[in-house]
Amino acid sequence: MDRISSDAVRDAPESSARTTPWTSRAPALVDKSEKQDQMEKFSNTSNCPSIDISPSNLEAGSTSCSFTVPSESPYHIFTRRKKWVLVYLVSLAGMFSPLSSNIYFPAINTISQDLKASSSLIALTITVYMIVQGIAPSFWGPWSDTCGRRLIFCFTIGIYIFANLALSFTINMPMLLVLRGIQAAGSAATISIGTGVIADIAMPSERGGFIGTNSGIRMIGQALGPVLGGILNSVWGFRSIFWLLFAMSVLVLLLVLTVLPETHRAIAGNGSVPLHGIHKPWIHFLTSPPNGWSNTPTTPKAKTPPLSFKKVLTPLTHLFEKDILALLSWGALIYTVWSMITSSTTTVLKAEFPSLTPLQLGLCFLPNGLGCVLGSILTGRLMDHTYRRAETHFRAQHNIPPNIKLNDDKNFPYERARLSPMPYLSLVFMIATALYGASYEFNHSRPAIAYLGVPLVLQFFVAYTATAVFGINSAMMVDCFPTGGAGAAAVNNLARCSLGAVGVSVIQPMIDALGVRTAFVVLAAVVLGCSPLVWVEWWYGEGWRLEREDRKEKEAEERGLEEIEK
Numbered sequence: 001m002d003r004i005s006s007d008a009v010r011d012a013p014e015s016s017a018r019t020t021p022w023t024s025r026a027p028a029l030v031d032k033s034e035k036q037d038q039m040e041k042f043s044n045t046s047n048c049p050s051i052d053i054s055p056s057n058l059e060a061g062s063t064s065c066s067f068t069v070p071s072e073s074p075y076h077i078f079t080r081r082k083k084w085v086l087v088y089l090v091s092l093a094g095m096f097s098p099l100s101s102n103i104y105f106p107a108i109n110t111i112s113q114d115l116k117a118s119s120s121l122i123a124l125t126i127t128v129y130m131i132v133q134g135i136a137p138s139f140w141g142p143w144s145d146t147c148g149r150r151l152i153f154c155f156t157i158g159i160y161i162f163a164n165l166a167l168s169f170t171i172n173m174p175m176l177l178v179l180r181g182i183q184a185a186g187s188a189a190t191i192s193i194g195t196g197v198i199a200d201i202a203m204p205s206e207r208g209g210f211i212g213t214n215s216g217i218r219m220i221g222q223a224l225g226p227v228l229g230g231i232l233n234s235v236w237g238f239r240s241i242f243w244l245l246f247a248m249s250v251l252v253l254l255l256v257l258t259v260l261p262e263t264h265r266a267i268a269g270n271g272s273v274p275l276h277g278i279h280k281p282w283i284h285f286l287t288s289p290p291n292g293w294s295n296t297p298t299t300p301k302a303k304t305p306p307l308s309f310k311k312v313l314t315p316l317t318h319l320f321e322k323d324i325l326a327l328l329s330w331g332a333l334i335y336t337v338w339s340m341i342t343s344s345t346t347t348v349l350k351a352e353f354p355s356l357t358p359l360q361l362g363l364c365f366l367p368n369g370l371g372c373v374l375g376s377i378l379t380g381r382l383m384d385h386t387y388r389r390a391e392t393h394f395r396a397q398h399n400i401p402p403n404i405k406l407n408d409d410k411n412f413p414y415e416r417a418r419l420s421p422m423p424y425l426s427l428v429f430m431i432a433t434a435l436y437g438a439s440y441e442f443n444h445s446r447p448a449i450a451y452l453g454v455p456l457v458l459q460f461f462v463a464y465t466a467t468a469v470f471g472i473n474s475a476m477m478v479d480c481f482p483t484g485g486a487g488a489a490a491v492n493n494l495a496r497c498s499l500g501a502v503g504v505s506v507i508q509p510m511i512d513a514l515g516v517r518t519a520f521v522v523l524a525a526v527v528l529g530c531s532p533l534v535w536v537e538w539w540y541g542e543g544w545r546l547e548r549e550d551r552k553e554k555e556a557e558e559r560g561l562e563e564i565e566k
Helices: 005-011 032-043 081-092 094-101 104-116 119-135 137-147 147-169 173-201 206-234 241-259 308-319 320-343 345-353 356-364 366-398 413-417 423-440 439-446 449-480 482-514 518-528 530-566
Strands: 003-005 051-053 063-067
Touching: 003 482, 005 104, 081 094, 081 147, 081 173, 081 206, 081 241, 094 173, 094 206, 094 241, 104 119, 104 206, 104 345, 104 356, 119 173, 119 320, 137 147, 137 173, 137 308, 137 366, 137 482, 147 173, 147 241, 173 206, 173 449, 173 482, 206 241, 206 356, 206 366, 241 308, 241 439, 308 320, 308 482, 320 345, 320 423, 320 449, 320 482, 320 518, 320 530, 345 356, 345 482, 366 413, 366 449, 413 449, 413 530, 423 518, 423 530, 449 482, 482 518
Parallel strands: none
Antiparallel strands: 003 063, 051 063
């Protein structure tokens, strides 16, 4: 049920009334008799037709009351169809990050020969890509939470276009290393900004499906990248890979400029605020503006806040929150092991099955990519189902009627709604990882190309469960920080890619020292040893999250009192 402090609603204009959960704590300066007077005055106003004032709401230091406020505006004016169009568009742009990484793998040997570089140096380009992939969104995400999604989206895609064009003329290793880093800086940001767009337009009950689909479409690049890379490398050489990425990124930039409106709620509201300048998509210059704009009074152009380094650091403080640290640590570990399997696939398969051609090597990545796509999309639907089930239970437990919306209610058990599939997914991931290394023993005892299918099937299960965990983590981060979705996604990405870069850099020496079977059994054992993190988040995450929300509310009230005193 919606909870708003009586002072806040009594002083608010009628136009601001909406059905959204709020919980407010009264300043310690207000004594109980004053609070009762305030609530009695508020109960007689016409702005609150249904108010529940009970002894439980008159706790010491609390002036919160439960009531329903009529809502005249939806969470967002876009139809569900329009929301899906935007989800598909930002997902298409977000596909460049995994595509740029994986389209590169089948060409590793060719690049090594062409540029006269060792395999270790070529592997370094993968590590550099992952490091920048983790760091760059930490800048772009918070800035998009401040300046708007569309501006930063276009700017980062522009960087990506420049990097691909320059990579098409690569002539030596230093040039390749630097440009791969620039390429990662442009492509990786599209993931966090796309998550920010979803957070802007989607209610919590919709986020699971949207985030799952977003991740699933991005992972098509994971599936098709190696195949495309193998074909292009076989026919025209490795530089043709970057020409393809250049052409695709130019087309996506034109689509973003034409179709994607600014969605940041501080600039566009719920979609009803008229947009101007860079925030306005080109299509609205050629066609009539949306219907929602015609009912909105003329508003001045939104002022873009100045960029500051502090805005970059703010989301990084999420890592010091206990629930976020447990959540991201587990997700980062799963991502790292999956990345180690994926990045070593080319060298392991070439060693075990030397007759494979570059095109065949590219096709061997398909099970991994298919697992990523299905794991993302199906888990998104599963999250919507578990959310609805948790919502039904929450409403019954608190006697909340169906017509009351629960948008971003801090008391809602998001951990129960999102994390219920996590233990089962994690168990399958550990088993598949342990069996993956052992599966190559079949080929040692009886060499045959037929045994190639066993590790590839196991790669499917590793990829399916890993991306399912990524999707759940992403949804939880947006639930915890709904107004800073891009920054939250950037922190998630930073944690995963930083640890992933370390894993990718050590997997080949690890395989050389221990062998394929032992290396991945050890990794499965490490994951098993860290598995209590799942249960820590399940049992304690909600309490830690509520502590953080209460602390934020207290800080906001203290700042408000300071401003009043001034």
